[in-house]
Amino acid sequence: MRLFRRDILSAQPAKLYGAWMAEFRTPFFRSYLVNDPALVRLVLQDRPQDFPKSDRIGAGLRPLLGESVFLTNGEVWKRQRRIIDPAFAGGRLRDTFAGIMAAGQAGVDRMSLEDAPQEIEAIASHIAADVIFRTLFSIPIEDKTATQVFDAFQRYQRSQPILNLAAFVPGPKWMPRFFRKDTRRTAQTIRRLITELTQQRLDLIAKGQAPDDIATKILTTRDPVTGASFSLKEMVDQVAIFFLAGHETSASALAWALYLLARYPDWQDRVAAEAQGFDGHFASLSRLPVTRDVFRETLRLYPPVPMMVRETTKSEVFRKRCVRPGAQVVISAWHMHRHTRLWADPDQFDPARWQTSAGKKSAQDAYLPFSAGERVCIGAGFAMIEGTVLLAQLLRAFRFEPCESFVPVPVAHLTVRSYSGILLRISSRVS
Numbered sequence: 001m002r003l004f005r006r007d008i009l010s011a012q013p014a015k016l017y018g019a020w021m022a023e024f025r026t027p028f029f030r031s032y033l034v035n036d037p038a039l040v041r042l043v044l045q046d047r048p049q050d051f052p053k054s055d056r057i058g059a060g061l062r063p064l065l066g067e068s069v070f071l072t073n074g075e076v077w078k079r080q081r082r083i084i085d086p087a088f089a090g091g092r093l094r095d096t097f098a099g100i101m102a103a104g105q106a107g108v109d110r111m112s113l114e115d116a117p118q119e120i121e122a123i124a125s126h127i128a129a130d131v132i133f134r135t136l137f138s139i140p141i142e143d144k145t146a147t148q149v150f151d152a153f154q155r156y157q158r159s160q161p162i163l164n165l166a167a168f169v170p171g172p173k174w175m176p177r178f179f180r181k182d183t184r185r186t187a188q189t190i191r192r193l194i195t196e197l198t199q200q201r202l203d204l205i206a207k208g209q210a211p212d213d214i215a216t217k218i219l220t221t222r223d224p225v226t227g228a229s230f231s232l233k234e235m236v237d238q239v240a241i242f243f244l245a246g247h248e249t250s251a252s253a254l255a256w257a258l259y260l261l262a263r264y265p266d267w268q269d270r271v272a273a274e275a276q277g278f279d280g281h282f283a284s285l286s287r288l289p290v291t292r293d294v295f296r297e298t299l300r301l302y303p304p305v306p307m308m309v310r311e312t313t314k315s316e317v318f319r320k321r322c323v324r325p326g327a328q329v330v331i332s333a334w335h336m337h338r339h340t341r342l343w344a345d346p347d348q349f350d351p352a353r354w355q356t357s358a359g360k361k362s363a364q365d366a367y368l369p370f371s372a373g374e375r376v377c378i379g380a381g382f383a384m385i386e387g388t389v390l391l392a393q394l395l396r397a398f399r400f401e402p403c404e405s406f407v408p409v410p411v412a413h414l415t416v417r418s419y420s421g422i423l424l425r426i427s428s429r430v431s
């Protein structure tokens with residue numbers, strides 16, 4: 001219990017990386033961690049309506065996210081996805097590409113080259129937040145409101161873990177939930193700023209002067225079933241999750257990818273060589289296969305969203321064990337991605353595995369960085385393009401080297417971060 005309180009990742013016993021299922025018991029409550037691919041498929045893909053998101057988990061994020069698509073269930077969730085999904089559909093991704101490229105280039109231009117090691121998570125967060133502002137609202141991070149939102153999010157992510165003790169051993173439903181005062185205040189600040197941005201955009205849409213970006217697309221899409229579009233409040237809830245899910249996760253993945261490349265210079269050289277040939281056009285993305293595999297492998301070893309939690313609504317039988325309604329089901333990408341019976345050499349960083357049939361088979365059964373089924377990450381396609389492009393841009397310009405004595409320890413904050421940041425030496429590749 002003490003370990004769980006401190007950090008949910010380091011509290012995991014080694015045998016969970018080889019187990020198909022584990023049961024956690026408390027006086028109030030049962031929780032099941034499932035690693036069996038058949039069970040994971042059942043929960044996420046075959047009968048997702050019987051395993052909704054648990055209210056207990058959402059409680060921690062509600063002051064910030066309100067009724068956002070990340071937290072809702074049932075008909076409300078379905079309606080929200082009908083309005084949001086078209087903005088992230090395949091064809092629209094091409095339109096976001098310029099924003100991603102511009103944010104990557106700004107990150108390259110901003111980089112200061114020093115002899116001293118630099119904290120890479122902060123650099124990655126700055127670039128990823130810039131991507132979201134540019135693609136969602138067509139504004140760069142230097143915009144005054146954007147900077148204020150970004151600063152407030154940084155404070156928020158430090159004070160509110162997405163996964164906490166509650167994921168495994170929540171108290172009874174009647175137990176009051178306490179938020180630290182500053183967490184609530186920060187959430188209110190973020191929502192006020194996002195409301196301003198959204199209202200400004202609604203005004204531009206009304207005048208016919210709005211840029212054609214993700215915000216405009218969502219605000220002008222009508223639900224094909226009811227004909228209604230989002231209200232201001234509903235849109236603020238959605239924008240909050242786009243910022244949160246969009247920049248926290250991508251920043252985490254980018255920082256770990258740079259760390260892994262620093263530790264594996266052969267792979268770094270291959271990515272850098274590939275990046276030299278990249279002409280910056282959307283159509284040339286397919287010419288970055290090594291970079292893409294490096295990003296995939298990073299998401300395997302350091303899935304930004306390490307665990308997902310669902311709730312049973314009726315009696316179930318899991319691996320011959322009776323599971324009562326109201327039990328918590330934890331699906332852990334963290335464990336599945338490093339599972340000794342699902343991956344060959346699971347702890348090894350090996351991007352080449354993505355081109356082998358064994359690697360592809362393992363991925364089918366046990367690769368869930370974006371979840372699966374109807375609640376799959378809305379931004380999955382976007383994030384794969386973003387990660388690949390940003391890596392190529394950074395590796396084309398810079399060399400990243402590890403600091404001998406520094407070993408990052410992963411912990412679950414809002415996403416998987418390193419306990420004391422990630423220190424790397426950065427030098428120019430351009431002589």
Ligand code: HEM
Pocket residue numbers: 069070071081241242245246247249250253303304305307308309368369370371374375376377378379380382383
């Ligand atoms: C590397 C980057 C990313 C990773 C690893 C990631 C991962 C995930 C995962 C695992 C979930 C499912 C969570 C659950 O079911 O409990 C999810 C949901 C979601 N993600 Fe992402 N995400 C990433 C980037 C993005 C981006 C760029 C956006 C949008 C701009 C986004 C928006 C969302 C939304 C709105 C949901 C909720 C979907 C629903 O419940 O219907 N994500 N993401």
